[in-house]
Amino acid sequence: MKNTLSKSLAVSYLFWGGVILLLLPGLVHAYLLMPFPGSQNLNAITVSYYLEKVVTPLRIVGALLIVWYAIFYFNNNSRRGKIVKASLLGLGFISLYFTDFKFQAERMFEEPQTIKFANFINNSVPESTVIIGVVSNGVAKAYPLNYLGYHHKIQDNVGTQPVLVTYCTMCRSGRVYNPVVNGIRQNFRLVGARHYNAVIEDETTKTWWYQANGKAAVGQLKGSQLDEIPYEQSTLAAWINKHPGSLILQPDHHYLSDYNDLKNYDKIQAVDKDSTLKNKDSLMRKSWVVGLVINGQAKAYDWRRLFKKRFVNDSFNQTNLLLTLEKDSLTYHSFNTNVNGKVLHFNLDKSGQLTDVETASLWDWDGLSISGVLKGSRLVKIQSYQEYWHSWKHFHPNTLIWKEL
Template identity: 85%
Template sequence: MHQEPAAALQQNNVEETAKGRRNKSYLFWAGFIFLLLPGLVHAYLLMPFPGSQNLNAITVSYYLEKIVLPIRILGGFLIVWYAIFYFKNNTTRNKISKATILGLGLVSFYFTDFKFSAERMFEEPQSVKFANFVNNSVPESAVIIGVVSNGVAKAYPLIYLGYHHKIQDNVGGQPVLVTYCTMCRSGRVYNPVINGKRQTFRLVGARHYNAVIEDDATKTWWYQANGKAAVGRLKGSRLQELPYEQSTLAAWINKHPGSLILQPDHHYTDGYNELKNYDRLQAVDKDSTLKNKDSLMRKSWVVGLVVNGQAKAYDWRRLFKKQLLNDDFNQANLLLILEKDSVTYHSFNRSVNGKVLHFDLNKSGQLTDKETASLWDWDGLSTSGVLKGNRLTKVQSYQEYWHSWRQFHPNTSFWE
C-alpha cells in the first residue's frame, strides 16, 4: 500500500528535474552573478563602506576593475540567452521572481556604477575660473591651498577643492595637480608630468580612506596622500611634489596681493554647502559626548612633516594653545607657528647663517628671535634688526587627520 505514493513521488521528482532542464535556470543565476557581483565587490573595496578601507586590497581592486566589464558582458549574454530560449518555460511565479530579482540587481548596478561612483560624485569643475582679489567672491576667512610658481600665485579654497578632490591647472606655466582628500584631510600638490608627458588624472575611489587617482597613459594607481604609485606599470614610483601653503585667504592675500583665487562653480553649490565649516571644526568639537576634547582620535588634526626621511606629527589642539613651538627633530631645528587667526600655520628651519635661533612672540604679537631681537614676518623674512633681510627656510608641512598621517607614515614620531 505504501509503494504507490512512493512511485508517484519519484515520478514527480523526475518531472521536476526534466522541467528544470527545460528551464535551465542555472544560466540565469550564473548570468546574474557575473553581471552584478564583481561590480559590487569592486564598489565595496573602493568606497568607504564599513570594514572595506581597512583591507589591504588595492591590488585586488586594480585587477578586478580590469575584468569587471568582460565578466559583465558574459553575464549579460547568459541572461539574454536565457530570456530568449528558456524564460518562457518558467511558471508565472518564477517569471515574476526572476524579473524582480533582476530589476533589483539593475538598481544596485545603477547606484554602484553611476550614482555613487567616485568619478561622478566628485567631478572636477565644469569651468575653472579665477578672479583677482578685487573681483573675488570667496570670503577672506576661507581656508585655502596656496601655490606660487614663477612669480604667479593662486589660491584654491578647501571647500571647493575638497568637494572636487583635484584641480588640474597651471601656475606660472608650471602644470599642477592640486589635490585634497576630505577623508584624510590631506592636501597635496603634484607635478602631473610623467616621463616628460603631462597626464590627465581620474579619481578611482579610495583605499585606507585616502583618494586613489589614475593617470591616463600608464593606468597606474597613485595614493593622494604621498604620491606613491601603489599598483600598475609604475608601481613604486612617486609623483613629484610641489610646495604649497595652507592659510586663510586673508593671510594669503596679505603676502600675495596679486594672487588669483579659484571661484566656485555654481553647478556644485549643494556639494560645497555639505562642506560648510569643514575647514574650521574638528570632529571632537562636534562630539557632545566627549568630555576630554584633547583626546587623540582618528580624526584629530595633526601637523605632519618629514625631515631627512623621518616623519613627525604635532597635535593641532596643543599647538593651537601654544601658538609657537621651537623644536629639534632628526638634526633639524624647527619652528612651528600659528598666525593670529589661529588657522594659518607655518613651519620653518630656524637656523640662519649657521646659527640656531629661538623664537617667541613679543607683546604686540610679532615674531622675534631671542638672540638678536630682530623682527620677522609670517613669510619668514626678517623685516628689522640685526638680521634684517635674512629669510628662514620653509619646511613643507601638512595638516591632516591622525589616522591618515599614521597610515602613510607608520614610523612617525608624535609631539603632544
C-alpha cells in the same frame, strides 16, 4: 525523469551564474572603492584595480547567459518562478544604477566645468576662507579648500608650471603635484578611495596613485613617485597679505550647493562636536595634526596643542624647526630655524609678532626678518601638512608624536 530534473537544475544554475556575473563584481568593486563600513580597512587596492579591469567582460558573459536563458527556458518556469526571476533582474538593474552611477567617484565628485580666477579686487571668495596657495615663476594662485574638497583635484598651471592641486576630505590631506610623468603631462581621474584616501588614475598608463603621498600603488608605474610642489595652507586674507597680486580660484556656479556643504569643514574639528569626549586633547581618529617629514622621518604635532601654544620650537632628525600659528588660528607655518649657522629659538611678543630669543629681531609670517640684527635674513620653509591623525599614521606608520615638555 531524473535526467530532465538534472537538466532543469543545470539550466537554472546557468541563470543564477549569469546573475552573479552581472551584479556581484560591480557590487564588490563599488564596496571596495567607497567608504562603506569595513571596506577601507582592507588591504585590497590590487584586488580593486584588477577587478575594475574585468567587471565589464564578466558582465557581458553574465548578460549573455541570462539572455540565452530568457529566450530558451524562461517560459518553462512557473508563474511564481517568472515573477521571482524578473523581480531579481529588476533589483539587479537598480543596483547597477548605484554601482555605476550613484557611487562612482568621478560622478559623485565631478571635475569643474569652468575654472575661473580673479584678482583680489574682483574676487568673490570670503577672506576667511582657508586656501591652498602655490607660487611658481612669479605667479601666485589660491585654491579654496571647500572647492577643492568637493572636486578632490584641480588640474591647472601656475605660471608655466603644470600643477595637480589635490585635497581629500576623508583624510584632510592637501597635496600639490607635478602632473608630468615620464615627460608626458597626465590627465588624472578620480577612481575612489582606499584607506580613506583618494585614489587617482593617470590617463596614459592607467596606474593608480595615492593622493596622500603621491605614490603609485598598483599598475604599470607601481613604486613611482609624483614630484611634489611646495604649497601653503592659510586663510585667503593671510595669503593675500603676502601675495597681493595672487589669483584666486572662483566658485563654479554648477556646484554651489556642494561647496556650501563644506562651508565650515576647514574650521571645526570633529572632536569639538563630540560632546561625549572628556579628554579632547588626546589624539582621536579625526584629530587634526600637522605632519612633517624630514630626512625620511615623519613627526606629527597635535593641532589642539599647537592652537593653545601658537608656537613650538622643536628639533628632530638633526633639524631645528619652528611651527607657529598666525592670529587667525588657521594659518600655520613651519620653518628651519638655522640661520647663518646659528640655531634660533622663537617667541611671540606682546603684539603677537615673531621674535627670536637670541637677537630679538622681528620676523614676518613669510620667514623674513623685518627689523633687528638679523634684518634681511630669511628662514627656510619646511613643507608641512594638516591631516587627520588616522591618515597620517597610516601613510607614515613609524611617525613620531610631539610631546609637550
